[in-house]
Amino acid sequence: MTIEFAVIGGGVMGEVLSRAVTSAGVYTPEQVLVVDPNPNKLRKLQQEIGIKTSSHLSDVAQAQTVLLAVKPDNVPKVLSSLQHEKLSAHLLLISIVAGVSIEGMAAYLPEQSAIIRVMTNTPCLVNAGMSVLAPNGHVSESQQALALSIFSAVGESLILPEKYLDAVTGLSGSGPGFVFLIVDALIEAGVLQGLPRAISRQLVVQTLIGSAKLIQETDRHPAQLRDMVTSPGGTTIAGIQVMEEYKIRATLLKTVETATQRSKALGERNKENKI
Ligand SMILES: NC(=O)c1ccc[n+]([C@@H]2O[C@H](COP(=O)([O-])OP(=O)(O)OC[C@H]3O[C@@H](n4cnc5c(N)ncnc54)[C@H](OP(=O)(O)O)[C@@H]3O)[C@@H](O)[C@H]2O)c1
Numbered sequence: 001m002t003i004e005f006a007v008i009g010g011g012v013m014g015e016v017l018s019r020a021v022t023s024a025g026v027y028t029p030e031q032v033l034v035v036d037p038n039p040n041k042l043r044k045l046q047q048e049i050g051i052k053t054s055s056h057l058s059d060v061a062q063a064q065t066v067l068l069a070v071k072p073d074n075v076p077k078v079l080s081s082l083q084h085e086k087l088s089a090h091l092l093l094i095s096i097v098a099g100v101s102i103e104g105m106a107a108y109l110p111e112q113s114a115i116i117r118v119m120t121n122t123p124c125l126v127n128a129g130m131s132v133l134a135p136n137g138h139v140s141e142s143q144q145a146l147a148l149s150i151f152s153a154v155g156e157s158l159i160l161p162e163k164y165l166d167a168v169t170g171l172s173g174s175g176p177g178f179v180f181l182i183v184d185a186l187i188e189a190g191v192l193q194g195l196p197r198a199i200s201r202q203l204v205v206q207t208l209i210g211s212a213k214l215i216q217e218t219d220r221h222p223a224q225l226r227d228m229v230t231s232p233g234g235t236t237i238a239g240i241q242v243m244e245e246y247k248i249r250a251t252l253l254k255t256v257e258t259a260t261q262r263s264k265a266l267g268e269r270n271k272e273n274k275i
Contacts, residue, residue, distance in 0.1 A: 003032070006060035006065070007033070007066075008060060008070055009068070010036030010041045010069075011041075013069045013120070014067070016125055017067060018032050018051055020124075020150075024152075032049075033051065037055055057078065061082075061087050064091065066092070066094070067096070068096065068097055071097070072100055073275075075104075096118045096119075101271065102134065104270060113138060114135075115135070115136045117133075117134045118131055118132065118147075118151065119172070120155075131155060132158060132168045132172070133147055133157060133160070136162075166261075169259065169263035170257070171256050190204065211225075
């Protein structure tokens with residue numbers, strides 16, 4: 001069977017995505033190839049998922065869809081090597097590499113190559129990721145639908161123009177890090193009030209999951225849901241008063257703004273380094 005989907009980089013994300021596309025039935029294991037320099041990683045992937053593996057980048061040339069899942073520093077070397085290969089005429093390159101622009105990648109590929117730049121996030125590891133896909137003008141509708149089905153295998157996915165990707169990086173890309181910090185602080189807060197740590201963790205995590213589900217499933221504005229739990233003179237409004245006093249809203253606005261600016265700056269630096 002021919003290779004349809006080639007993944008360059010069998011690290012954390014390469015493994016997650018190749019596992020997901022096969023278990024979701026987007027591809028059969030025989031249609032998937034992972035290329036990575038580490039033979040131990042490849043052996044593990046082959047044994048556990050049954051996909052094809054190789055340590056030769058040239059093997060991706062036969063694939064219609066290539067997923068770039070290496071660290072940004074490896075991108076120039078990988079794309080330069082691909083320049084010497086006879087790539088599929090209908091190649092779709094999908095990149096999950098943070099901070100590398102479509103223009104930067106296009107410079108290494110034949111003119112009018114179809115490229116999709118994606119910003120995803122770590123909850124992909126538990127099939128609850130948020131992936132934003134930015135296609136260039138050469139991506140066909142069927143390629144776009146295929147890419148959406150690949151990333152829907154690890155959570156939610158949607159299409160946006162590339163100009164939004166710095167903000168996406170600052171919000172949903174870095175977001176899990178912000179949430180983990182808040183969760184950690186809330187667990188400590190429970191411990192401070194005398195709760196055993198494991199119980200505090202369970203209470204915080206379930207409160208977070210439950211609140212997120214309530215927002216998602218009722219589709220109500222978060223302020224409306226907050227009003228529902230804030231009785232006059234009660235405990236919640238007393239706590240909210242402290243959150244407002246310590247400027248949590250302004251802190252979060254500034255947090256995402258700074259992360260977005262950082263994403264822009266890293267992108268500029270990559271451009272200067274011809275990535
Ligand atoms: N992890 C996340 O949650 C996340 C979220 C969003 C975006 N991303 C992006 O996804 C990309 C991959 O992240 P990751 O966490 O999966 O990184 P990772 O675990 O380090 O995986 C990268 C893999 O690529 C391999 N590699 C290096 N050079 C190669 C080459 N020339 N040909 C083929 N494979 C090569 C590496 O091998 P060696 O280890 O032997 O060098 C490694 O196995 C990054 O660009 C990151 O920005 C990650």
